[in-house]
Amino acid sequence: MNLAVKGFIKALRSELLIARHTLGAWLVVLLPSVFISLQFLVVKMSETGAAARDSLLGQGGFDAIIANNAYGHFVDGLSMGLTLLGLLLVAQAAYSFSVDRDSGALRHLLIRCSSRRAVVLAKLLQLHLLALLAILLLIATSYLVSDSLWDFGPVVEDGFELIGEEEIASEIKLGLELALLPLPAAIAFGVLVSVAANSATQAVVSALGLSLVLDVFKGMLGEYAFYLYATFQPSLLDQSYLQDVGRLVRGYSDVLVDERFLELNQWVPLPALLILVVASLFVVQKRKV
Amino acid sequence: MSSEPPALSVTGLYKKYGQFEVLKGLDLVLYPGAIHGLVGLNGSGKTTTLECILGLQDFDRGEIRVLGHGPRKLHAAQGKIVAIFDTPSLNPNLTVRQSLRQALLLSDGAARKPAEVEAQLGITKFSDFKIKNLSLGNKRRASIAHALLANPEIILLDEPFNGLDAGGVDEVLALIKDLNQKQGTSFLLSSHQLPYLEEICSHIAILHDGQIAASDEKSRLLGSVQSTIRIQTNDNHRAAKIIGQQAGLSLQTNTSTDILLVNSEKIGPADINRQLVEQGLAVSEIVAERASLDSLFRRITQKPNP
Numbered sequence: 001m002n003l004a005v006k007g008f009i010k011a012l013r014s015e016l017l018i019a020r021h022t023l024g025a026w027l028v029v030l031l032p033s034v035f036i037s038l039q040f041l042v043v044k045m046s047e048t049g050a051a052a053r054d055s056l057l058g059q060g061g062f063d064a065i066i067a068n069n070a071y072g073h074f075v076d077g078l079s080m081g082l083t084l085l086g087l088l089l090v091a092q093a094a095y096s097f098s099v100d101r102d103s104g105a106l107r108h109l110l111i112r113c114s115s116r117r118a119v120v121l122a123k124l125l126q127l128h129l130l131a132l133l134a135i136l137l138l139i140a141t142s143y144l145v146s147d148s149l150w151d152f153g154p155v156v157e158d159g160f161e162l163i164g165e166e167e168i169a170s171e172i173k174l175g176l177e178l179a180l181l182p183l184p185a186a187i188a189f190g191v192l193v194s195v196a197a198n199s200a201t202q203a204v205v206s207a208l209g210l211s212l213v214l215d216v217f218k219g220m221l222g223e224y225a226f227y228l229y230a231t232f233q234p235s236l237l238d239q240s241y242l243q244d245v246g247r248l249v250r251g252y253s254d255v256l257v258d259e260r261f262l263e264l265n266q267w268v269p270l271p272a273l274l275i276l277v278v279a280s281l282f283v284v285q286k287r288k289v
Numbered sequence: 290m291s292s293e294p295p296a297l298s299v300t301g302l303y304k305k306y307g308q309f310e311v312l313k314g315l316d317l318v319l320y321p322g323a324i325h326g327l328v329g330l331n332g333s334g335k336t337t338t339l340e341c342i343l344g345l346q347d348f349d350r351g352e353i354r355v356l357g358h359g360p361r362k363l364h365a366a367q368g369k370i371v372a373i374f375d376t377p378s379l380n381p382n383l384t385v386r387q388s389l390r391q392a393l394l395l396s397d398g399a400a401r402k403p404a405e406v407e408a409q410l411g412i413t414k415f416s417d418f419k420i421k422n423l424s425l426g427n428k429r430r431a432s433i434a435h436a437l438l439a440n441p442e443i444i445l446l447d448e449p450f451n452g453l454d455a456g457g458v459d460e461v462l463a464l465i466k467d468l469n470q471k472q473g474t475s476f477l478l479s480s481h482q483l484p485y486l487e488e489i490c491s492h493i494a495i496l497h498d499g500q501i502a503a504s505d506e507k508s509r510l511l512g513s514v515q516s517t518i519r520i521q522t523n524d525n526h527r528a529a530k531i532i533g534q535q536a537g538l539s540l541q542t543n544t545s546t547d548i549l550l551v552n553s554e555k556i557g558p559a560d561i562n563r564q565l566v567e568q569g570l571a572v573s574e575i576v577a578e579r580a581s582l583d584s585l586f587r588r589i590t591q592k593p594n595p
Contacts, residue, residue, distance in 0.1 A: 104378020
């Protein structure tokens with residue numbers, strides 16, 4: 001086997017061993033699911049209170065119908081979970097390389113088995129595996145908890161089906177795909193900050209700070225925001241398509257879908273990922289470790 | 290000198306930090322099976338030299354070959370070279386055992402088992418402790434255990450005795466001797482602890498002003514140092530005059546002090562004593578001081594820079 005590939009595999013196995021035994025990695029995988037489960041419980045309690053009040057007042061109608069449909073909650077859970085996961089992954093990515101450099105553990109990898117670039121690529125892959133686990137768990141948790149608290153089914157008002165389950169499923173699939181596309185670029189952004197920063201603390205603070213600042217100010221960038229991968233990520237100030245899906249699956253008919261936005265959502269994250277990875281590989285060759 | 294090809298060679302190494310040139314054409318050779326000590330003043334560039342050898346820092350000029358590989362390609366040596374740094378450098382969130390399992394993953398066919406190395410280093414009882422919760426001495430032991438799993442051919446140690454108590458130092462010295470004798474492991478040790486280096490090293494290199502000021506087999510290097518004789522008499526002024534007239538003897542200090550330090554090439558203390566007594570002087574002390582690494586180091590590093 002090629003020495004470079006062998007070194008990469010060793011570095012990856014080492015990264016996976018570290019991930020298995022460190023709290024940070026477990027938090028990335030578990031926290032989004034735990035958080036949305038709690039969110040569902042709070043929403044359910046709040047809805048139960050509102051339903052009791054409406055029942056006493058003899059009110060109800062469309063709001064009650066959509067509140068009882070699990071699809072809307074399922075999408076909300078995904079959206080909130082992916083928002084949190086995006087931030088956790090950026091922080092973990094920023095921490096990953098810089099903490100190894102701070103502790104000196106990186107030196108062992110470089111001396112014994114891997115090149116700097118192989119270590120960076122191994123860290124990127126390990127973070128993607130963590131992300132994949134977290135996403136699968138998030139989807140499962142969001143589905144199971146919303147199913148246990150509400151009912152999945154078409155949105156029907158006065159016997160008229162506003163949106164069928166097949167259409168809901170296809171919208172959710174599209175929304176989820178588009179929301180996941182920018183995630184690798186977010187991870188690569190964290191890794192770039194990690195290799196460029198002088199310490200783990202600086203890396204994590206910078207990566208999270210830049211992510212949040214970008215989220216807040218992307219509205220001011222106008223058209224230019226469409227060329228940032230972060231615009232398409234579920235976030236605290238969410239502009240992603242998944243947010244629209246949350247309304248679509250509730251049967252709202254006033255959702256305006258911008259086709260250009262969807263198209264850019266498909267094409268912008270990949271070049272951003274490549275640029276960030278290449279930049280990380282370039283910077284890591286130049287830095288003292 | 291050995292006729293074998295060197296395990297590690299550094300030729301004409303130059304390294305600058307900004308405008309400050311820390312290494313100015315450093316040459317160093319480590320032969321297989323040698324324990325080579327690298328000594329120098331604080332800031333003389335010992336750690337920089339090791340980091341350049343290990344590919345952890347870029348250098349401006351020069352050539353480095355380790356087991357036939359360049360510094361940025363040391364991983365191609367597949368674990369045959371390892372390093373132990375002055376600050377223990379293991380992942381702080383892993384336990385000792387997990388850290389050793391990680392070392393196994395990094396090595397090609399590790400020859401030793403983690404439990405065996407833990408026992409050798411006396412850290413078996415700390416096996417399930419996280420690295421971050423260990424004392425400095427035990428962190429260093431864990432670092433050494435991490436390095437030893439793959440039976441490396443070369444071990445670079447940067448200040449290996451820092452933070453160790455006397456017992457710990459003895460353990461490390463015994464371990465180095467043992468690995469060197471039984472497995473032929475070569476060592477490059479950078480340290481300030483000259484007595485320890487003198488005890489253990491087969492070769493010594495003294496780094497001063499960015500270059501190797503002296504480097505050779507320890508016995509040859511120390512043999513080149515003139516031996517010193519300490520003399521105290523009832524009349525040091527007269528004694529100094531007598532000594533000054535003797536060929537092969539020269540005074541190191543002036544006679545105003547209570548002790549005369551005499552550089553002697555050929556004449557031993559017994560002859561000097563006899564001559565002084567014959568001249569009617571009472572000799573209260575006469576001691577031949579052994580040439581030491583410390584005296585050689587002081588002599589070289591206290592020379593004014595060229």
